[in-house]
Every structure is written in structure tokens, then in C-alpha cells.
Amino acid sequence: MGKTVLMQGNEACVEGAIAAGMRFYAGYPITPSTEIAEGCAARLPQVGGHFIQMEDELGSMAAVIGASAAGVKSMTATSGPGFSLMQENIGYACLAEIPCVIVDVQRSGPSTGLATAPSQGDYQQARWGTHGDHPMIAISPASVAETYRLSIRCFNLSEKYRTPVIFLMDEIVGHMREGIEIPEPDSYPVWNRRVAGNDGAYKFVYRVPEGQWVPGLKPFGAGERYNMTGLVHDYSGFPTNSNEVAQQEITRLMEKVLKNKDDIVQIQEYAMDDAEYAVVAYGGTTRAAMEAVRSAREAGIRAGLWRPVTVWPYPDERLQERLPQLKGILMVEHNYGQMLREVQRAAAGSVPIDFIGRINGTVIPPEEILKKLREVSRHAK
């Protein structure tokens, strides 16, 4: 049994990251993520790591990639406006395959928006914020305890698939404070990037070994001289204009995530076994949805909670498994309907879909979800 402590979501993110081996943080202050920077500033020197407050989020993301290329697990944290500024270099990390974790504690936008108010308005940006076709993994926690555990998972997936992972938090979870049990270090796996396999100097640094999805990554200064670039490159790590290589390499980048969804995707289901109505929620809206489902059950409505924990890639297949039993889906999220599009796409017209969204900086209370569930179920009967 680990010890139980009172902790904020943002603090749990820091502690989980350190438990995962994160030893470099670069960031720029922004509400509501600032406690993550403050936590890293205090904690990293204690474990021999480095914290740096950069001049902006563009530089933060650049420094994070640089540190990871030098062999250190690296992270940054921000919120909407800063997340926008990081997008170019997130794409660099996708293409050059540099593992790193980007925490976005979402707040209400667009622009400076409602700077301290909760939102899930960056959901689609997390997927498509950087230009060009690229893979993306994003994970959204719903509680402080989960934030700790999933922070570790973000690093593990990032290291395993050599790709940036977005930890898509929100103001609710980031600033939530609750008692959590710190997991014992041997109770969770810690994945470190594969470094072997690129012997033979720079000429083969991006060659993918048989049976693997990604090449090994040897840190700078470890004895081999190789090149990294944000240009499309071949197995040598040098730019190429070959359309054939570009087709092959971008396809591999996409497929290393899409073909490993079984490993990457996690969902949470509550009372779904005999559910006729699925409330789809994630991150900070999960608890209100859960509460509404409980109340609905008490009122005789067969509702369940279906929640993507991995929010990108989208768990289409997992939702589709549930479609035959459903009479309706109620999507609940703090935006104008961003995950709604994914649910509509996955359901492909087979089930009626209702929506509750919020764009005014307030939270969606369980009563509102319950009310909608009553309406929907009455309608269906």
C-alpha cells in the first residue's frame, strides 16, 4: 500500500511524471497549468533533473525536444494559448519521432477567452493542431488519482512509440484536490525508449528493425554521429525528396499509432452491460456524467457511462461494440461539440445522438444530464 496524500491534479501530474522518469521540464507560466511548472521547479532539482522557465511556449516545446534528443524524458505544460504556440514543434516531434509529453490543462477559449474557466475546447486541436498528416496520442484524466497514473502512461506510450503524447487535462481536474494513494513504484510499468538497433552510425539511424514500429533512439553524445531533421527523411535521417519514401514513412508514422490501438486505447465503462442509453463523457465532465447515470438508474432509466480515457486515437471500435444494445447516445462535453463529431462518425447514423455542451466557462451539473436522459428516454418510449 502506498501512502495516502492530499493532492491537486496539477501536482499529481508532476509526481506521476517524475515517477515515470521525467527529468527535464521547460515551460512558460499560464493559468490553469502553472502549478505544474511550479511543482517541477521545486521537485526536479531534488531528483537531479532540470527545470527551465523559457521565454515563451515556442521555446519551451523546442527545449523539450532538444532535451529528449539528448536522452532525457521531457515534458512541458500549458493551456490553450500556449498550446497553440507549441503546435509547430509538436509536429517536429511527430516527424523526427522524438518522445515527449505535452500537458494541456484546458481553459475556456478561443484566444485569451475566459482565462481561468473550465473547458474542453482543445479536444480537436490536440488531434489536428499541427499542420500536415501526423499521428497523435492524447489521454484525458478524470480524477487526481488517475492523473498520477495516466501521467506515467503518457510517458510510457511516448517512449514506446517515439511520438509526442498530449496529456489533455482541464481546469476541473487540474485544480481538483483530493486524497490519493501514491502507487508503489513496482505497481506500474515504466517504459524506456529502445536505444539499441542503430549501430552502424548515422547511416541507419532511422532504420526500423524487423518486427518493430519505430527505430531505436540513441541520445546525442552516446558515441554515434547522426542527423535529425524536420524534413521528410529516409532511414539515414537525411532529407529526401523521394515521393516513395515520403509515402512509406508518413504511412508508418500514422500506422504505428493506428495499428496499435489495442495497446494504446483505454476506455472506462460504468453500468454499460445492460445500458440502453450511453452517456459519453471524458476528462473533467466524467464525474457529473457518472453521477447522472447513477441517478438515472435509480429512476429506472437504463443508462451507462461510456468514457474514452485515450481520447486520440478515437476508440471507434469500442464504441461500435456497444451500438447494437443502444437506443440513444448522449454526448456531454465542455465545448460546442468537438468529440460529438467523433461519436457521430463512429455511430454512423445507427443510433440517435443528443448533445449537451458548454462554452460559457461554467460546468455541466449532473441534474442537467439527468434531465436530458429523462427526456431522451421518454421520447424513445
Next chain:
Amino acid sequence: MPSELIRQYMRIDHLPHIWCAGCGNGVLTRDVAVAIDELCHDPEHPIAREKVVIVSGIGCSSRAAGYLDFNSIHTTHGRAIAFATGIKLANPGLTVIVVTGDGDCSAIGGNHLIHAARRNVDMTVVVYNNNIYGMTGGQYSPTTPRGDLATTAPYGVIDRPFDIAGLAAGAGASLTARGDTYHVRETIDLIKKGIRHKGFSLIDCYSVCPTYYGRKNRKGDAVEMLTRQKENGVRPEAYSALSEEDRVGKYVIGTLTHSNYPEFTAEYQKMIDKAMAGRAEA
């Protein structure tokens, strides 16, 4: 036939380079290679070749990273110094050299330049300063002199140009120097001095772009442009002996500013030692 230096320090399977005939960037890239070579062979305090990381941004200058046979990373436009900051902090044992251009480091990357200078993170920034955006076809840069022509300044530039070395010095760089493509030996020595220096050093190297800047402004061919550097680049002693009038158009080849301000990663290590000792006691 490539020379021994090229064979040893350039990735010859990636040559010939993409630079135009007469471009100064090849000369400056050779200067970087010779500077590292000489430091690797320093009888007393040799640096390790495997620990050298070349970081570049985007632009003509930044293609140098791919040609130089060291650990190299060709990053995004303007961000080379920020990438380099992460690399150096993650592994302070590395020798970090940034190769950048006037646009890359002082326009889009200006914020990273001044803050890295202020922090005094140990790295050497070699600026290939050719007064123009060459890669995109000759648009004016922050160092294009006032009145000069460029594709985006068809009536002449009205912006006031940056003195990049002066900008870095003003932001707190602990070593700034100026070299150029003509004064090869001096420039190599300045790059070496920068690499040896424990702190942020910037060597502002005037390059020549006969293709865009030179042609557009009737500066003659590469030889004429280099000849002008020969005439205008003067040693600090000679420069200080010149009258105000004679200094017009002339510039110093040599060290411009130098201080021993504490270096960032060394200071950070002290903080780590203290924080870890505190944990051990607790």
C-alpha cells in the same frame, strides 16, 4: 578530390552542398570544422568529437548541420537556440554549437537569442550573416542595410538593421565576436574562443550572398564582395586607431565583448547538489 579535412568532418555522401556558387556559407562551415578539429587535437585540453552537437534552424545557413559529421539536429525556423538550450541542460557534458542565419536568429528567433544570452547557457552561436533571406529568394532580413534592395523591398529597405553581435551583448551574452568569410584564420580562432568559453558566446560572421543580396544591390560578384570584406574588416587595435570618419563602413574582426558571468548549467548543478543533499538529510 575532397581534402582530408572534408573527408574527415563532412558527410561527403551528402555533398555537393545546396549553396550557390560564391556563397560564403561553405567558407564558414569549413571554419567551424577547422575550429572543432583544432580543439579536438589540443594537446592539453582536447574536446571530444562525439560530444559535439551541431544545432541549426531553417534557412541557407542551417543546412550546414547536415553536412557536418557530428551529432546534428536541423530544427524549426528560429528555434535552434531553444532546442540547444534543452540539449545542453539535459546533458551539460555536450559541446553545443548553433549554426544559424541573420533571419533565423534575429527575426523569428530573436526572443530565444536574447534570453539564451541573458541566461548564459554554455553554447556557441555561429551566425552566417548574409543580410538576406536566401532560401526563399532574396527578401530583406533584419540585417539588410537601410536603403538596400530586396524582393520585398523593391524601393529600398526603410527598417533600421540589427547589429546582431551588439544585440547579443546588450542582452548579456558573455562573449561576442565578429568574423567574416574573408578573414578565415581570425574567424576560426574566434569560433574556437567561443567554444572554449564557458557561457553563451555569439560569433557574428558576415557572409556573402552574391546571388540575391549582391546581385540586387550591384555589389559585384563573390570575389568583389570578399575583397570588400578584406578592406573593411579590421582588427580591434587598428579600428580603435581610426578616426570617426575613417571608421565609416569598417568593422572590427575580433572579440567585441567578454565577461566571466556565471554559466547557467554550472549554477543549476549547484542547485541540484543542494536540493539532493537536502533530500538525503531529510
